[in-house]
Amino acid sequence: MLELFNHALRLKADPSRVVVRPFHIAWQSSGKGPSRTERLVREVLEMSPGEARTQLALVLKDFEARHWQTRRVFMTRYDEIEQLLGLDGSQIGDEKRQLIGAYFCHEYSYAAAALMNPSAVPHHDQSGMPEGSLRILMSLRAVGEGHISSVAFREGIITDRNELKLAPEPPFATAADTHGNEEEMPEGPVTVHRHRDSTLSGTVIFPITKAQSNGLEDLRICHFTHDDGSQEWIGTYTAYNGSQIQSELLRTRDWRAFDLVPMTGGAARNKGMALFPRKIGGRYMMLGRQDGENIFLHSSESLTDWEGGETLMTPLYPWELVQMGNCGPPIETDAGWLVLTHGVGAMRKYSIGAALLDLDDPSKVIGRTREPILAAADQDREGYVPNVVYTCGAIKHGDKLFIPYGVADSSVAFAFVPVQSMIDQMV
Known part of the structure; x- marks a missing residue:
């Protein structure tokens, strides 16, 4: 069990x-x-x-x-x-x-309507952490006036004893902003800057460009290692202008300046893309949901241009028969790439499962959970969109997976799951 x-x-x-x-x-x-x-x-x-x-x-x-x-x-x-x-x-x-x-x-009021769909990565500053503890950084989808989504952040600490402590939110939040043209709404790539005196837990990134005007949705943060060993934090998110969506990248090396970069290609015209944290076989790899129903695997020579893709997983079990997709960037383990998935079943009930992909050839599915590891139940069912649990990214810490997850598109909850126990459930 x-x-x-x-x-x-x-x-x-x-x-x-x-x-x-x-x-x-x-x-x-x-x-x-x-x-x-x-x-x-x-x-x-x-x-x-x-x-x-x-x-x-x-x-x-x-x-x-x-x-x-x-x-x-x-x-x-x-x-x-x-x-x-x-x-x-x-x-x-x-x-x-x-x-x-x-x-x-x-x-x-940037989170008046909802707070949901978090992702998490190890914090860039691990100084002073005792053994068994890890400083973390979460992104959150905050929904405010006009149902416009923005990106908020929270810092915290998790331990190997299933403990979680979030850093206090500062009493005042500040908006990251671009140093751009006051006369015209920007288009294309843009850089926004965190205020010099603001903490990350007090920083909010709002839509800037025309393509983002109705929201920055579901950021999936990945701690990416380049071929030369340099580190970068890259997140994929959905830009929405009220009628069209496109996938974009958030890129930062210092958590002070954030590049918001549109992606091109046929695959980028869909939502829910998630980047592998390093190249595989000399190519960038991404999970996506090309048709809104199945999970696809994409590869590219460029971080910003994504075409094609091959079907990786299709709905198989009753809890995911309507559709399935990824729940954040793949996580590297000794056993393979651990991928959290979401499935939609009867009565549009969302659940979270998991799959394992081959480390050298992620097109090979080693196993997937027959039953969900998390599903909407009891108090998790009620909210803005009932019967939904959803995450945009988890962290492997020691032998456990720390999963922050959205509940009913209204709040955020947290779970710790032993990795081996999860793998043992796969068939």
């Missing part, structure tokens, strides 16, 4: 978690004549010093206690507008500069 330890901790949606985001008003502009940006700045510059002071005081009364270094955020935002319009800040007082910055910001 499969051993499984469910941790008592749950993370839930929290409308009180708000962040100040840049308000790119020019992206919504249309028509001829002076831009909305220019008009708005002119209105503030034409205010008397007393009126500007009064208006700024009203803004600070409403928002200063709700956000971190609010005045500094406003001034930083003003600096971006100044650069855009070629203003002479030496001729503009601090109060008007802060007020201008405030007009180009807005408050956003």
Whole structure:
């Protein structure tokens, strides 16, 4: 019988978690004549010093206690507008500069609707960890106003005794942002930067480009080792613009700057892609769900261009007959590549299973679980989308697998499963 330890901790949606985001008003502009940006700045510059002071005081009364270094955020935002319009800040007082910055910001409750579909990797900083402990980093899909998904992070520690302790969330969150064109919404690759004073647990990455405008969904983080031994963290996610989806990469080497890179090719027009953590046979390898029903194996000479693919696994058991897909990047073990899978059965009930692939030839399936290792039951059934459990990536720590997983598209739970016990269930 499969051993499984469910941790008592749950993370839930929290409308009180708000962040100040840049308000790119020019992206919504249309028509001829002076831009909305220019008009708005002119209105503030034409205010008397007393009126500007009064208006700024009203803004600070409403928002200063709700956000971190609010005045500094406003001034930083003003600096971006100044650069855009070629203003002479030496001729503009601090109060008007802060007020201008405030007009180009807005408050956003990034996890008001849901918190779900986590992935996890070992943290890049393991200093000070005692034996048996591992510092971890999780990504979370946070859903806020307009059902728009963004990427949030939480840091924590797990132990070989099924213990989990998350680092406290800072009282204020900050949005990563691009240093780009204020006048047009970016397209194609873009780089966003974590605020220099913000922790990862207080950082949120929002949609930036047109292709991402309705959400960054289901980031699957992979700790990738290149042929030269260098390390990079690469995540695959789905960019959604309200009508179309495409797969993209999040890439970082320092967790300060994040490259958001669209993928090309036929395979990238689908969701749910997951990268192997190293090349195999000199090629990059990826799992995907080309037809929305089966798991496919893809290989490429390029990290960003993915075509073709071959069917790897098809629904076989009752709990996965509707469809199946991966639940995150494959995990290398002595026995083979361990792949968590999701299956959808009767009444659209989601479950999590596992499969084992050959290390040298992952097109060979060594075994797969006949029964789920995790399924929606009891309190896990209720939520925004009932009867769903789902993960975007787990961590092997010692002889156990640490699995953070989404529950009913509403909260996040945590489980520890012995790897060998899981493999023993495979046929």
